Amino acid sequence: MDERRLREVALTPDEYKAIVERLRRAPNEVELGMLGVLWSEHCSYKSSKPLLRRLPSSGQGVLQGPGENAGAVNIGEGWAAVFKIESHNHPSAIEPYQGAATGVGGIIRDVIAMGARPIALLDSLRFGPLPASARHFEGVVAGIGGYGNCIGIPTVGGEIYFDECYANNPLVNAMCVGLVRTDELMRARAEGTGNSILLVGADTGRDGIHGASFASVELDESSSERRPAVQVGNPFLEKCLLEACMDLSHTDAVVAIQDLGAAGLTSAVAECAGRVEGAGAVIDVALVPRRERGMTSYDVMLSESQERMLVVVRRGREREVESIFNAWDLTSAVIGQVTDDGLLTVVDGSDEVARLPVNLLTDGAPVRRLVGVAPEPPFGLEIDALPPLADPGATLLKLLASPNLSSRRGVFRRYDHMVGDATVVPPGGDAAMLRVKGTRLGLAMTTDCNARYCHLDPHLGAQLAVAEAARNIVATGARPLAVTDCLNFANPDRPEVYWELEETIAGLAYACRTLDLPVVSGNVSLYNDSNGESAIYPTPVVGMIGAIDDYNKRLGAGFRGEGDFVLLIGSSHNDLGGSEYLKVEHGHVAGRPPALDLTREQAVNRVVLAAAQSGYLHSAHDCAEGGMLVALAECCLLSGVGVRCPAVRPEPPLRLDAAFFGESPSRFIVSVASRAMPELQSLARRHNVELALLGLAGGDSLEFEGQLKITLDELRQAWEVMVP
């Protein structure tokens, strides 16, 4: 076999050999293309699969774990939350607007395929520093807004970080959350021999061919030539597709719905059939509605044209289903049938063009056993060598104005975050919360990852990401329920990268097991490097959802009123390693990330949840990057209410800079009415959790007596540097 041809379809000579051995013949061109895309890293997870098995995926309330279009958990009152996060990094690097837009479109279809109505979107983004990376940043933000705003699903959360390591490889991870009645949850299983396979939505064009393979190699100078491998989104069409699919729930004629994403029709049919023991399918490419002339069977099977779904319909009921799509002016066509021969057979009219075992496509890719080697440990941090904090007020202003901590209002006001009339905690605080209409249930959601921590210590960094996400959920008063993860890494063929991947997954598994958080869906994006260098930090983005029984008991991050006691829950240590303070004030990325004790983490979360449930708390905010003082400033800025505090006199060995700006985890800033203090104190004592009174809410400035006093106007001016 010609090696150049193999490279084009992203197969190795060994993989080709495995194919020939299994088929006992050489695959033809179409088959080679189909196997190439499905055996790509993006579709097959061949490098990460053995590691991913370590993640806990079951638990109370899990209705659907990994392996389907999205995960699902029971949230009570007969409702299931369906959710998943997915990357669209490579396309967004080449074509930021369409890359991001189609990333959003794809993850929405995954949720629709489960029979759920999508109710919210979140986006976890990483860019190189501005202004150099403005093209990526502007394009991605516009693309997310362009798609989400048009389709009418609110974009309620996410994160944005800037770091040099993402300059050539921006990360765009989109998460979608949907709701469905538990008894109407769909699964994309091609059941029932003889049932019809319908292709619905957009006509098929040549766009996106080899997209999945493209996502599985490093970017290089020729990558911009891959622009044709980036698809173009049509949110209007997807809106119609969404509504039509929702109408499908009124009929029992539908067996399964499957999204067409990476690797298009090939992947959709193979996955759908692969989920049923012994099932196969016959597809006639001649029946596929096309957008352009002269397309070959190869083009049709590999096209990644957006806004398409596969629907398996009970035999004889096709008309009924087609009429639902007709009402929305959508094209639908019966393109094949479910079989029981375990083969995916592709015909073009009367000619057979491909015939491959389904399990060879879905599970045949030889697992790549890679070797991880720990790199040189990163620079240590000699904390005693750091000069003492000179002017905490000036440092605070500098931190608030820094790219990673400044207000994201300039971005989220470009996203419709209210459509749906369900957003009861808007973006800008910790987690967002949506109500489940018709009930008092609230669904909290967030994405989190501090990749700098992961770079300094991937095992600990991954745990910190899980803990941080959980804390964000808890800050709204909701119980963390389950996780979806998006693992963004560089080229795993490099031993130090594979080591990062191993360590990260071990850290995620440990934290999720300890905090009892099943990982029900996720995605792996490897090869995020360019020209063999400029690798990204390991970036395991944790998407999490949580629930509160009565959303009227939800908490915001901002103070509620004058005269409330402002308290710090949890204990502070000299945790300056990997901190924003260290980077912004001293220019170092060094040291060990903050130590995390998951038992303490749980105790602190229990205190906050119990206090929220009992109605003691008026607000709660997670202490994260920038430490206690930045968190406190955010509490003021989000509410317009200041705070007056006596001077902070940390007890040695705790340093003043660490007390203000250290990033010890397992801490919250809460405000309470003074009369609730005794109850809160006894609650904290019962859980053996530290509780420190910082000061009183009120006034129009943030003050630590004799140490700093800054008006909210000044703070806002610094913080809203990105809001024109």
Added chain:
Amino acid sequence: MKFGVVVFPGTWSDRDCGWVIDQVLGADLTYLWHKDTDLKGCDCVILPGGFAYGDYLRTGAIARFAPVMEQIGEFADRGGLVWGICNGFQVLCEAGLLPGALIRNASLEFRCEWTNLVVERTDLPYTSKCEEREVLRAPIAHGEGSYFADPATLSRLEQRGQVVFRYCDANGRVVPNANPNGSLHNIAGIVNARGNVLGMMPHPERCSEAELGGTDGLKLFRSVAENALKALVS
């Protein structure tokens, strides 16, 4: 009293308007499909927010040709209440039921945020439950909501008192800083000369429950519920 909410392909505020009418206000509700050719006995027709037909050519440009729009035009001519919100306002302008046009926001960006609106007319079926010069808090969510009209049209609107809502600060002052999109004269909503066709960019259906951040929008729905029948009779 029955509200009809029009659904074009690409409309998304239909369900939000429906929710407020049905669940919060407790009034009768029916959805009107863009292919419908009768208004099913509605007393007020709402053209809700969204991207009708994808808004690919120009916002509202295609929607005005929808079969249902012919009936809506006749209904408006008879004095029936036709209420365009966001994309619905754009459709009404394109259809010629309201003067002027909505153009790209001055920021050239989509904007989703809370605004303040001063109510300049309280003698309308839409605003009878508002106080004279009351300041309402309501969110906007649009990329093309900058109201534009030629000088003659604009002065006619002003002279006849057809401006119903203007963007203002929290104290009701109509100042440039309070204008989120560059609308001429800070215009957020206008009514036709007869007073039965209202177009507004802000979303009253997003501020009709306290948990969503405010209830000022409900005043408009309540006003309509009280007045719609009278409007048709008179």
